[in-house]
Amino acid sequence: MDEQENGDDRRGIQSIDFVGKVLRALAAAPGPLNLKTLSIDTGVPAAKLHRYLTSLIRIGLASQHEKDGKYDLGPLAIRLGLAAMARRSVIDEAEKVLNDLLDRHGLTGHLSVWGEQGPVIVRTHHGGVPLVTSLGLGRVLPITRSATGLVFMAFLPEVATAPIARREANAATDKTLLGRKVEDTRNRGVGFVDGTVIPGLAALSVPVFDFDGSLACALTATALDGAFGKDGADSAIAHELLAAANSIKG
Template identity: 40%
Template sequence: MKERAGIQSVEVGFALLQVLGQARGPLMLRDLAAAAGMSAAKAHRYLVSFQRLALVVQDAASTRYDLGPAALRLGLASLSRLDAVKLARERMPQLTAQIDHTLALAVWGNHGPTIVHWEESANAVTVNLRLGDVMPLLASATGRCFAAWAPRDAIAPLLEAELARARRQGLRDMPATMSEVEASLAEVRARGIARVVEVLLPGVTGFCAPVFDADGHLALGMVAMGPAGTFDADWDGAVATPLRAAAVRLSSDLGWSG
């Protein structure tokens, strides 16, 4: 398809805004220009226009530049229109084709992590799960993912209840004490993804990758599951790697800086 004509100067100047958006704080002109790949004189001309539009401000004392109120208003407007689940659902078919296993989306509901979308692959696994089902915090990859990033005081009673229930039911590969729970959730945070192997459902392995919003809160979990015999359960394998990457990309699109 023929590339549509644009205004090159707008694209060039936008590099300055990108640099300011990624910087940890205000920048001197020389540093801002260098990071954007242009001369200080050229950068200054763009910055004068951006200041007139309130996209950029300059501190009178330090002479450093930073994003202005107009940039903030644009960012907030964009964030207010984002729907994490909608964006995730749009990406599911491609990810399903790549992973070739059943995918699902989960959000935190009134009673815990709740399945809100389901997409089966040709290599679908037969599971007794439905939309609206609430997943356990310790026996499922979805639950461990949410538990790893949830405020501890908010989920402590649920964790205690699940530990007691697991001990009564004799579930395999489950933490037995709160210290083991903390170690398990620390591993989830370190690896950036949660995993269970035939814990909740016999013969079924699952991963859940976290998606964060602009404030760093867990917006949803992207879940992959499949039969243990054909599902790559390696932490950096053919399922975990693309699932984690998709979650990171979606988080970035929602405004998360990582």
């Protein structure tokens, strides 16, 4: 029988383990697979594989194309995937990752999302002695002068950021320098400013991407001027913050 009952229930049920192998193979494939290819990918004889596929199709976890007989994920598999994504908030995970880092280093920081007027702070955290700033919940940050704004300019489509950038620009705005900062942020994956939003305050910011590759939010750490060094984007904290953001799977 399939259930492994030799005194250790943790060993599970072989048939379900096998179903998982089949579904993983279908999910990893770039498109529908014929029986022979699926047999090779799973290492299971085609005759046995066909019996399992028949049951998977019956319950909706797999499907078979009428035209060429190839197998693919079924409607229930798609529904399960969508339900899992709907119940998993990338923002909640990003907040936890940011707070852990801020606590370790005794820093203050925030998490921002894109709003109609630009980046909006939606979560804040004090990992040490709170800095006296105006960077509270609901604060809309400038995209041309903040580390957070540089991240959104670097990783959002220009059509979204350009109108706000134009509104912020004035006679003193060095557009060439701004362009270099945005490009540097895009290349390094880290935005950095020193005292341009709030005098005496430096900030590092990194992007967090959702499952579809779109920018979900930005994680920002703040400290007193000079705390991140002259090239803050290459500081140890910056590298750690970027690695933390990259660990989040949307």
